[in-house]
Amino acid sequence: MTSTQQGLTPRQARRVRMAIAAAAMVVMAVVLVIQLGDGSSLQSIGLYGAAFILSGAVIEMSRRGRTRLGMAVLGAGFVLVLGADWWLGGF
Known part of the structure; x- marks a missing residue:
């Protein structure tokens, strides 16, 4: 028997x-x-916007084989974004 x-x-x-x-x-x-919609701080919205851009960059990296x-x-990016949001008082 061989296992593949x-x-x-x-x-x-x-x-x-x-x-x-x-x-x-x-x-x-x-x-x-x-x-x-909640009227959150601009800082918090900017962090989520950065995460949104980060996701797009990852999709492009994947398209190129990386x-x-x-x-x-x-x-790492999401951990940093969520950590920064927590640290800045977003949660």
Whole structure:
């Protein structure tokens, strides 16, 4: 008996990562709209706008084949944005 591991092809992995970044972009857009409706501070809105732009950059990185780097940037960027928002009193 031989065991073969079948994972995602590079193309499939790239598409999955692009989908994750797109979903994160949608979530940030919804949160940004909610923040605008609540009359939040400009600083908080700017941080969510930065996260929105970050998601778009990750999608572009994924399109160019830099999916692992893109996901690392996405994760680190969101941690920084949410941490900055918390630290500045947004939550």
